[in-house]
Amino acid sequence: MTDSESGKKHDTPMLDHLETGPWPSFVSGIKRLRDDHPSDRVNGMANDLLGQLEHSYKTRKGYWKGGTVSVYGYGGGIIPRFSEVGDMFPESREFHTLRVQPPAGNHYSTDVLRTLADSWEKHGSGLVTFHGQTGNIMFIGSTTENTQHFFDEINDYGFDLGGAGPCVRTAMSCVGSARCEMSCTNEHRVHRELVNNFVDDIHRPALPYKFKFKVSGCPNDCMNSIERADFAVIGTWRDDMKVDQEAFKDYVDRKGRQHVIDNIITRCPTKALALKDDDSIEVDNRNCVRCMHCLNVVPTAFSPGDDKGVSILIGGKRTLKIGDLFGTVIVPFMKLETDEDFERITEIAEETIDFFAENALEHERTGEMIERIGLVNFLEGIGVEVDPAMIDHPRESSYVRMDEWDAEAAKWFERKEQDKDAAAGGA
């Protein structure tokens, strides 16, 4: 007879070590569900979860396997987990995670958190994480049957499942305009307009592989979008950054010239800053690359300019299969203010996902696809013109056919003329 059948608590000598020390202990939390919760179902799940985890600690192996579980009408959004040692730990035999999309910016009221907690302990294990690495609220531990009940309940008050599998995934956006002076766009709106345009592609996995949107309001990129998103939207500005010379002089006064030279002037990656004899600062805005360093060091003196917008980079991902890839620029700058601007960015996303769906190999991310076919083929596929801001440097290899050089050069000059006319018309 197993410990579970006898209702006995599993011994957890290894996990018990994780109840000591100053950092809050997840083991103590799970034990509380085992020992104090009024529901026998929750007690049993927590007990067997601890039992299985202790077994993993002892044998240094994991014992969960995947499967197929979703809710009515959807094909994804749930990470199914069936125990391989379910006979030993029957009450956590089915322990699926529901991935639920958080409100943009990860904002909550305590009221809504309590409501979610109430729903979750009714149907699930009582364990939840804000948030998983993809950005979802992770409701960890539900039977197959209860995934539907829990989803029905939270879906009624405005929550929806996120992505799992080869589909558009849950997006992430920073706190941005809600609290941060570095913000150059309405991250919240970008996040929701992009991802909510693809609910079908989130809920019914049918793409070659995953596709992630992440939105950071400035080039500090707190959402890691360049390294982790297929479609990274990063706030920036194209006019001069704003300098409050009095605040800067005050900073020099407090910190000293040596500190300012060591920590600001010489750290500028394009040598665009000069400390003047009167302790003011001169900015070569033409060569500022919006790296954010000086703004980070003296937020009281430096701010983004007024002509704000976003850059878009495509193709960031981690190792598998061909190695790490950064996202790279496909749109150096676009305004994001009017409804038309937002329609345009959604259109770029649609073109990108359509192209990805048609051209990527199975289990190939956008970055890998672009590595395989070349950036130019991708740009032509989505109808975006080449731009020197997309590269670190031009081609070094002479192994290339350039039959249509003259036509391409003519196109460039034609675009330059159009830009000039547009600028003149706009002024």
Added chain:
Amino acid sequence: MATTPAGKSASKPAKKQMRPAIESGCPDGMQYVHPVMLRNFGQWESHTHPQPGVLCHTAASGESIWTVRAGTQRILDVYTLRKLCDIGDEYGDGHVRFTIRSNIEYMVDAEAKVQPLIKALTDAGFIVGGTQNTVAMISHTQGWLHCDIPGTDASGIVKSMMDELIHEFTHAEMPNRVHITTSCCQINCGGQGDIAINIQHTKPPKINHDLVANVCERPSVVARCPVAAIRPAMVNGKPSLEVDEKKCICCGACYPPCPPMQINDPEHSKLAVWVGGNHSNARSKPSFQKLVAAGIPNNPPRWPEATAVVKKILYAYKEDARDWERINDWIDRIGWPRFFEITELPFTKFHIDNWRGARKSLNSSSHIRF
């Protein structure tokens, strides 16, 4: 969803009407945003860092919002979640958010609320800190608690390391912020970090040939291998797969689509430590992390060997880096030979990359530090 065998449904009671989903997608965060933040949306001017774990943002209107950030165990039970809510209601304004590293943030409209809030959090066992030049909360994956392909646990490693690094979480004494990540397999869900602690398998998968034909879609598994080391084969009269063990790089990519190709090995799956991953565009362009240490035992429940390596690197950085240098900036300045010298980590042939594009990581100059 319960399934009913075809033809039998007529004899059963009418099937329960399923509720169609409302495909509402990502909820509007604005409904939960603190009123001060809502009023000053997009109008923030500056911020200060009064103490570790506290931020004060000021808007053009003159209004300010104070944020108190606390670390939690991330795997929250409903009791802990409700405790966090109680604190938010009693000492805060009922508006919270979570950072990308799973810290909770309380936003309050008056400075006078800050210290009582910190006290309430601290008394309840939560750790206030994690802002500015601290070691932030370790980014956290699922591990043995919930993942289907983990080589190690995440919650336990994070708990063990945060216990040891708590001073660095509550004191902003680092040259710049330090983001540590963990990952329980080489897919690296933890992402790029200033310091990353990741599983590194050292042996090819052990194949259970009896199960492959039934469990795995063989062509997909063959296609998944980054070095084309897997090929279909008949083993003991059954269709299976075989691995060219000389070619195999032990990445584990075949294991998720084909669990009978067991890659996790209680003895031979080790931890490796990588440094210098940085997502920010500040100063230099974003950078990927680089291997510095491997062969570290995967040793639950406290993983002391891994923590020791992390601390060695961390305190070398704290000692030697200049203000505002992230770990990648610091190493760019001092060079790799010096990094290995002061961290006393061995430099081996395995540190020299041989993957595609590897020549770009070699020193093609006479720039050498002596």
